[in-house]
Amino acid sequence: MDQPPSSVKLLGSWADSHTHRVQLALKLKGLEFEYQEEDFINPSPALLLHNPVYKKVPALLHGGRSIVESVVILQYIDETWTDNPIMPADPFERAVIRFWCHFTDDKLAPAVGLVFSSSGEGQKAAVDQVHENLKLLERELKDGAFKGRRFFGGDKIGLLDIVLGCGSYWLAVFEEVMEVKLIDPESFPVFHAWLRDFEEQQEVKETIPAIDRLLEYARGIRQMMLSLSNSSSSSINNAAASSG
Amino acid sequence: MAEGENKGLVLLDFWVSPFGQRCRIALAEKGVEYEYREENLRDKSPLLLKSNPVHKKIPVLIDHGMPVCESLNIVQYIDEKWPDRAPLLPANPYARAQARFWADLVEKKVHPPSAFHLFVSCAAPGEAHFLRKFTYCIRFQMYESGTKLWKLKGEAQEEAKKEFIEIFKLLEGELGDKKYFGGETFGLVDIALVPFTAWFYSYEACANLSTEKEAPKLVSWAKRCRERESVSKSLPDPLKVYEFVCFLKKVYGIE
Numbered sequence A: 001m002d003q004p005p006s007s008v009k010l011l012g013s014w015a016d017s018h019t020h021r022v023q024l025a026l027k028l029k030g031l032e033f034e035y036q037e038e039d040f041i042n043p044s045p046a047l048l049l050h051n052p053v054y055k056k057v058p059a060l061l062h063g064g065r066s067i068v069e070s071v072v073i074l075q076y077i078d079e080t081w082t083d084n085p086i087m088p089a090d091p092f093e094r095a096v097i098r099f100w101c102h103f104t105d106d107k108l109a110p111a112v113g114l115v116f117s118s119s120g121e122g123q124k125a126a127v128d129q130v131h132e133n134l135k136l137l138e139r140e141l142k143d144g145a146f147k148g149r150r151f152f153g154g155d156k157i158g159l160l161d162i163v164l165g166c167g168s169y170w171l172a173v174f175e176e177v178m179e180v181k182l183i184d185p186e187s188f189p190v191f192h193a194w195l196r197d198f199e200e201q202q203e204v205k206e207t208i209p210a211i212d213r214l215l216e217y218a219r220g221i222r223q224m225m226l227s228l229s230n231s232s233s234s235s236i237n238n239a240a241a242s243s244g
Numbered sequence B: 001m002a003e004g005e006n007k008g009l010v011l012l013d014f015w016v017s018p019f020g021q022r023c024r025i026a027l028a029e030k031g032v033e034y035e036y037r038e039e040n041l042r043d044k045s046p047l048l049l050k051s052n053p054v055h056k057k058i059p060v061l062i063d064h065g066m067p068v069c070e071s072l073n074i075v076q077y078i079d080e081k082w083p084d085r086a087p088l089l090p091a092n093p094y095a096r097a098q099a100r101f102w103a104d105l106v107e108k109k110v111h112p113p114s115a116f117h118l119f120v121s122c123a124a125p126g127e128a129h130f131l132r133k134f135t136y137c138i139r140f141q142m143y144e145s146g147t148k149l150w151k152l153k154g155e156a157q158e159e160a161k162k163e164f165i166e167i168f169k170l171l172e173g174e175l176g177d178k179k180y181f182g183g184e185t186f187g188l189v190d191i192a193l194v195p196f197t198a199w200f201y202s203y204e205a206c207a208n209l210s211t212e213k214e215a216p217k218l219v220s221w222a223k224r225c226r227e228r229e230s231v232s233k234s235l236p237d238p239l240k241v242y243e244f245v246c247f248l249k250k251v252y253g254i255e
Helices: A015-028 A044-050 A070-082 A091-117 A120-142 A159-178 A188-198 A202-207 A211-243 B018-030 B046-051 B073-081 B095-111 B114-120 B130-137 B144-151 B154-175 B188-207 B216-226 B231-236 B239-251
Strands: A008-012 A034-037 A059-062 A066-069 B007-012 B035-036 B059-065 B066-069
Touching: A008 A015, A008 A044, A015 A070, A015 A202, A044 A059, A044 A188, A044 B066, A059 A070, A066 A070, A066 B095, A070 A120, A070 A159, A070 A202, A070 B095, A070 B216, A091 A120, A091 A159, A091 A211, A091 B066, A091 B073, A120 A159, A120 A188, A120 A202, A120 B188, A159 A211, A188 A202, A202 B231, B007 B018, B007 B046, B018 B046, B018 B073, B018 B188, B059 B073, B073 B095, B095 B154, B095 B188, B154 B216, B188 B216
Parallel strands: A008 A034, B007 B035
Antiparallel strands: A008 A059, A059 A066, B007 B059, B059 B066
């Protein structure tokens, strides 16, 4: 089904991996869209209007209506512009893709975030957790549901590649900023090879910001997160004490 | 190969699990036959561990030996596998996006899986690490508004009540005056939420929270849902749920 290209607008933030997911999907579908940069700290009235529940990017505006939550948006894009599908047709394969998308957002991403926001023993535990999660993906790529595939989507990038790939660049960034080993090519050869291949794709190169910008951004956020985590951990301990 | 692995449809489940109930409702809506298998969550079967090696949790739907995990994933699988009857998602892409958004919100905000399963799969009574894990869940975004109502006391419980009421007001706003969340058709969002209505009585008894007063539209919606055979046959008696909650409270020394 063809929609007038100018009717698509994306509210996003340049360093937000969920925004990149949507940008990449729109590019893979060959769709033109208008982009509006949002400030993470001060959401615009438009963003508050179009995402009143979560007040976050990304928000896709199409035909006067808004769709939010990146994985919901990706499926909406796939079902509205049906050429170059990013989801498989078979129900079981679709269930496998959805499972690993949920794993990415529910397990892997929070663990990576925790590496970034913690220090000392807590950070070590978070790094171990990231490794445990990557091992599961490595196993799936090597011997499991995605065995023998170039991408999770097969020969071409699919929804899970987009979800996992737009965010995995933080692994290399955090390795440098935090001086930890997260994605060692010897421990995760297949995952590493997939990520390198993904990042070489033209549409991906056009979407993901330059590494220098990401490094600078990450260093700034790290400072902020450390000071927040120091004040919030004492209030968590107080809450635990009062609820025990 | 374990017994029953290639036997048609098998649902690995636990009687009181709202997540398992979602799957039972979806299968019943489609009129699909399956074998129900009750799991002992303190002694999980080899089949469960093999079918969901990543999370080791119920529910798991095994379709001719192929496992599908996570309740909302299972519901969508059921919908796509049997597209010729009782559609659980609308046809229009925008309406589908709305349904997925609200089902995801229920998942995140009403009673997240980790909290429930954490609670039921804890090994022995009085384990010290329980409270550490519980605190971990609160910290890392796993708000468990419902669970907090009967686990906590005093100020923490009042906070949980407030959160609970806010979420239900949000859901009532989305429901409006519609028959179901999807309009005239019972669907994904209804299936995602309705199992938690069997816990309303427990929330009221433990936290003195009247859902009739705070969320009357949802209470009426729940009654309409219960008129469907798929729901009435899949949901437990709220009093039985309350007995289960009391048992857990005793085991973990709360009150």
